[in-house]
Amino acid sequence: MTPPDAQMTVGPIAEETAQFWATCGNGQLTLRWCTACDRPHHYPRTLCPFCLGETEWRNASGYGEIYAFSIQRRVPEEFAVGYVKLDEGVMMLTRLVGAPFDEMRIGQRVQVLFVPSTDGLRVPVFQPA
Amino acid sequence: MNHAYIAGVFEHPLRLAPHASVAQLHAEVAKGALADAGLSLGDVDGYFCAGDAPGLGPLSIADYIGIRPTHVDTTETGGSSYLVHVAHAAQAIAAGKCTVALVTMAGKPRSEKSNASTPRAWNAGAPDAPFELTYGTNSANLYAMCAARHMHEFGTTSEQLAWIKVAASEHAQHNPNAMLRQPVTVSDVLASPMVADPLHRLDCCVVSDGGGALVVTTRAVASALRRPLIRVIGTGEAISGQNGGHIDLTRTAAAISGPRAFQEAGVKPRDIKYASIYDSFTITVLLQLEDLGFCAKGEGGAFVADGKLISGVGSLAVNTDGGGLCNNHPANRGGITKAIEAVRQLRGEAHPRVQVPGCDLALAQGTGGYLGTRHGSATVIFERES
Numbered sequence: 001m002t003p004p005d006a007q008m009t010v011g012p013i014a015e016e017t018a019q020f021w022a023t024c025g026n027g028q029l030t031l032r033w034c035t036a037c038d039r040p041h042h043y044p045r046t047l048c049p050f051c052l053g054e055t056e057w058r059n060a061s062g063y064g065e066i067y068a069f070s071i072q073r074r075v076p077e078e079f080a081v082g083y084v085k086l087d088e089g090v091m092m093l094t095r096l097v098g099a100p101f102d103e104m105r106i107g108q109r110v111q112v113l114f115v116p117s118t119d120g121l122r123v124p125v126f127q128p129a
Numbered sequence: 130m131n132h133a134y135i136a137g138v139f140e141h142p143l144r145l146a147p148h149a150s151v152a153q154l155h156a157e158v159a160k161g162a163l164a165d166a167g168l169s170l171g172d173v174d175g176y177f178c179a180g181d182a183p184g185l186g187p188l189s190i191a192d193y194i195g196i197r198p199t200h201v202d203t204t205e206t207g208g209s210s211y212l213v214h215v216a217h218a219a220q221a222i223a224a225g226k227c228t229v230a231l232v233t234m235a236g237k238p239r240s241e242k243s244n245a246s247t248p249r250a251w252n253a254g255a256p257d258a259p260f261e262l263t264y265g266t267n268s269a270n271l272y273a274m275c276a277a278r279h280m281h282e283f284g285t286t287s288e289q290l291a292w293i294k295v296a297a298s299e300h301a302q303h304n305p306n307a308m309l310r311q312p313v314t315v316s317d318v319l320a321s322p323m324v325a326d327p328l329h330r331l332d333c334c335v336v337s338d339g340g341g342a343l344v345v346t347t348r349a350v351a352s353a354l355r356r357p358l359i360r361v362i363g364t365g366e367a368i369s370g371q372n373g374g375h376i377d378l379t380r381t382a383a384a385i386s387g388p389r390a391f392q393e394a395g396v397k398p399r400d401i402k403y404a405s406i407y408d409s410f411t412i413t414v415l416l417q418l419e420d421l422g423f424c425a426k427g428e429g430g431a432f433v434a435d436g437k438l439i440s441g442v443g444s445l446a447v448n449t450d451g452g453g454l455c456n457n458h459p460a461n462r463g464g465i466t467k468a469i470e471a472v473r474q475l476r477g478e479a480h481p482r483v484q485v486p487g488c489d490l491a492l493a494q495g496t497g498g499y500l501g502t503r504h505g506s507a508t509v510i511f512e513r514e515s
Contacts, residue, residue, distance in 0.1 A: 010263045014256065021259075041373035043260035049373040068281070068378050070273035071326040072265060081270050083376065090374030093502070095264045101326075106281045123263060 006077035008095070009118045016046045019057055024122045029060040029112045031088055042090045061087045062112035063129060071101045084110055084126050098127030133219035134351035135359040135511065136229075137166025137344030138469045140450075144308045144457060146338040147240040151183050152193045154235030154340045159194050162342035167354045168229060175200040175227030175345075177218055179210035181236045181460040190233065200227040206368065206505025207497025208407060208462035210234070211343070213507045215468060215493075216364035218345040228347050235340025236460020243336070243461065257371075261502060268409065268461075269333060271501025273325035276412035278378040280327060282427065285415070287327055289430035291318035293411040294331050294454050296438035301451025303480040308335045309455040332411040334453035334463065341465035343472075357476045358514035363394025370503035382506035383420035383494060390508035391422070396490060398422040401510075403474040403485045404445055405467035405493040408452040414438075417494050418447075421508065440483040449474065449483035464495035468509065475513040489513040 013021055023030045032044035036053025040060075048055050069082030080096040082104075096104055097115070110126035117123050139161030141154060149157070155178070163169060176198035182190045187201040202217045204210055211234055218230035279285045295315055301307035313331060321330040351358055367385035370376070391397060398421060406414045406421075415429035423445060424432040437443035450456045450470040453463040471491040473479045479488075491511050498504035 006265065008263050008265070010259050013259045017259065039373075043257055043371075043374075045256070068274040068278040070270040070277055070328075071323075072267075072270050073323045073325060079265055081264050081266055081274070083274065083378070091371065091376050092374065093261050093264055093266065093371075106277065117263070125264075 006079040007118050008123050010121045017044050020044050021121050024114055024124055029062045029124050030057045031060045033058045040088045040090050042092050063087045066106050066108045069096055095125040097125050131223045133222045133345050133361045135472050136346045136351045136354055137162040138472045139165050140341045140469050141339035142306045143339050144337040145239055146237055151235050155190050155233045156194045158340045158342035159233050162344050166344040172229045173231045174198055175230030177202045177214035177232040180205045181234050208464045209495035209497035209505040209507040211465035212495040212509050213366050215509050219361045230345040232343040234465045237338035238461050239336045239338045270325035271499045272410040273328045275378040275500045276327050285430040288315050289434045290411040291315040292434045293414045294318050297448055297452045297454035299439050300449045300483050301455035303482045304451050304456055307451040307456040308337050334409050334458040337457050337459055339459035341469050359472050359475050360512050360514050362512045363390040363510035365389030365508045368505045381416050381420045383417045386506040386508040387421035390510050394510040401492045402488045403491040404447050405471045406447050407463050407496040408454045446485045449479050467493040467495055471511055
């Protein structure tokens with residue numbers, strides 16, 4: 001059976017990333033891309049961490065594969081935290097949901113979905129594609 | 130370059146100190162290290178502390194201890210800070226900025242019930258926080274992901290990781306101050322409750338109160354102290370993070386700090402007689418051993434298995450005080466105890482059952498922060514001058 005999703009709280013967010021959370025609210029994952037070196041990065045920054053160039057928001061495909069994950073035990077509601085390598089080539093820390101823990105595998109194809117946080121945002125997490 | 134020497138070391142004997150203030154623990158370890166060196170408060174002209182120091186860091190704690198340093202350094206790289214401090218103290222001494230540098234660290238997470246699966250504290254200013262803490266990251270599951278990835282790429286097993294804990298426990302039984310003195314087996318580790326897959330409870334270090342201190346000084350001062358001359362011959366430091374979304378969970382910044390320290394020291398990993406390797410978790414040891422060049426990347430599992438890290442048994446004695454896994458991890462920061470046990474080994478003052486015969490070259494390796502997101506690494510190589 002698929003375990004319930006342990007609740008998440010985003011906490012204070014900076015103005016430079018407000019757009020990320022706003023688009024998540026509309027069901028769209030975005031990445032920050034550099035307009036100088038044309039590379040995406042994550043987590044989002046105003047200046048590119050590869051060249052300090054200016055950056056802009058672009059929609060991400062929302063697909064990727066599991067790079068690594070761990071199941072947190074000894075808590076009231078167990079959960080899976082993981083890194084997903086997005087098809088755009090960048091790694092994103094996230095949660096893995098929608099499958100029993102023992103069916104999750106490194107290398108598995110996953111797709112984004114958005115779940116409500118306790119503080120009124122929608123948080124990108126990943127489930128089997 | 131004028132080399133620096135470790136003249137005094139002290140590890141607080143307590144592992145539970147509910148009634149001591151953190152400032153008091155800083156002063157107690159300072160007293161211990163100065164007494165070990167044969168120096169007094171008035172000799173100290175350099176002071177080093179990190180994020181565990183309460184108040185305004187050196188302003189608060191130097192004032193509390195009663196020192197008036199003319200050189201201070203508060204480099205904060207988590208648990209690796211204190212090995213960075215050794216490096217920076219050596220540099221300050223070489224530059225003539227101070228002659229007797231004191232490094233202190235202390236904390237009481239055990240009394241305060243803070244552990245590896247406690248959610249990391251909110252820090253509204255951390256740019257990464259909403260993108261990480263939101264998902265429930267903590268020390269245990271972040272290091273667990275490193276272990277999971279290493280297992281995936283290289284076939285490393287939980288049994289191999291367990292041997293790191295077994296070696297620590299074999300050493301800790303001889304340390305009267307160690308928090309966990311009972312030797313354990315691979316089966317014990319595997320039978321302990323899972324904390325964050327694939328790390329079991331016994332893959333995790335202890336949570337302890339206490340602290341430690343070091344005195345770093347010039348050759349002239351050290352020579353007058355009638356203590357063995359323990360020289361700092363090579364240091365390296367590095368930090369690593371997610372690199373904009375390109376993290377490699379199987380490679381630590383020890384791959385950068387290590388070679389820099391070895392190059393400065395003019396020695397190779399195979400020359401090292403004893404190694405203190407930061408052991409917040411078993412996987413931490415395995416990754417650093419690989420990155421320091423004690424074995425090739427991916428071969429750490431075989432390198433640590435079957436007791437190979439046990440003094441007198443294996444090929445490389447590691448953490449003969451019992452390490453963070455069994456002895457002590459004060460303030461959830463293990464860097465200073467790594468230097469302390471290396472100095473004990475070089476002086477021939479380790480417990481006779483774990484003392485490496487003829488130990489004249491030792492390494493202390495520290496990691497701070499979280500290998501799963503961003504971390505600091507510091508490598509220090511010490512030589513006993515004959």
